[in-house]
């Protein structure tokens with residue numbers, strides 16, 4: 001199979017290296033100098049240092065049409081903020097397309113009726129004729145690049161796209177499961193980033209393992225309520241892109257989102273925390289959008305609300321925690337049942 005990967009960050013590089021063992025793969029970088037440096041050093045020293053790029057992996061910049069000519073599969077591995085422009089540029093392609101980004105686009109304008117979109121909604125808006133889907137699940141780029149066992153989920157309404165993703169990436173160390181619920185898979189991938197900032201904060205303040213388990217569990221309930229209101233299936237949140245990625249990102253020290261929470265707990269400003277990462281932490285950019293959209297749907301997301309108040313500088317780390325622990329008692333809601341009530345509480 002011929003594959004073109006757009007975006008030579010940590011995840012795009014790891015995925016390209018993995019696929020290059022079995023397929024003809026081109027990794028496209030928007031920055032020509034970065035592509036030249038990668039080709040010369042056979043390493044992505046900026047985003048994934050220490051990993052040798054296989055000789056068979058072509059690294060290109062410049063004309064993207066040329067880079068993806070004849071591709072069976074185009075992978076968009078940029079941050080969420082670049083997905084819209086990437087999908088517009090892909091209009092008319094006959095290749096299957098899959099995005100790897102996990103987030104929600106910020107609202108395009110400030111009007112109260114405007115809200116940020118998930119990736120499949122951007123697809124429906126700007127390039128509905130593409131045969132497309134998402135590849136998600138618990139996966140740190142570093143571990144995939146090292147060939148450590150990982151399981152992903154390929155979601156699309158098109159069976160042929162799901163099959164193409166399985167054919168492209170399923171191998172000895174990487175299992176790829178197919179799922180038709182693209183809404184649930186994308187909600188899991190986006191919301192877990194926001195929740196990982198909360199668990200990073202919790203661990204940075206040394207609140208303990210009980211508190212972390214409570215945050216993850218109640219976070220899963222928030223994620224599920226939000227997803228159900230958007231049309232996702234409840235069982236998706238018990239799978240790789242829901243519980244799986246929430247646990248990985250909330251507890252794994254390779255997570256950039258978790259790191260943001262840890263750094264804020266140490267008293268760093270948000271700008272300092274973001275600058276120190278050198279990579280995108282999508283939770284920082286999608287937390288507000290998630291909360292705005294949840295409010296519009298009548299869904300309570302107290303943990304995500306706390307993260308937004310913290311990111312906006314409206315509360316201190318300690319006050320963000322106090323706001324959560326000081327909430328009035330409520331029955332423990334079981335997310336699928338909670339979907340039946342008009343106002344979901346936690």
Ligand SMILES: NC(=O)c1ccc[n+]([C@@H]2O[C@H](COP(=O)([O-])OP(=O)(O)OC[C@H]3O[C@@H](n4cnc5c(N)ncnc54)[C@H](O)[C@@H]3O)[C@@H](O)[C@H]2O)c1
Pocket residue numbers: 006007008009010011012029030047077078079080082085100101102103139140141142278279280282
């Ligand atoms: N790193 C991981 O472990 C991992 C795993 C799964 C999913 N993801 C998701 O994948 C996405 C990318 O993450 P990453 O870790 O590779 O980020 P990164 O910060 O390491 O790299 C981002 C890359 O995207 C490029 N880029 C930014 N805007 C672009 C544009 N307009 N056109 C082309 N390229 C552009 C940057 O130059 C950079 O190469 C994010 O949404 C992230 O949540 C990351």
Ligand SMILES: O=P(O)(O)OC[C@H](O)CO
Pocket residue numbers: 102137138139140141193196245248249254255256257258280281282
């Ligand atoms: O480093 P993070 O927090 O962006 O998480 C990376 C992956 O999404 C984990 O599945």
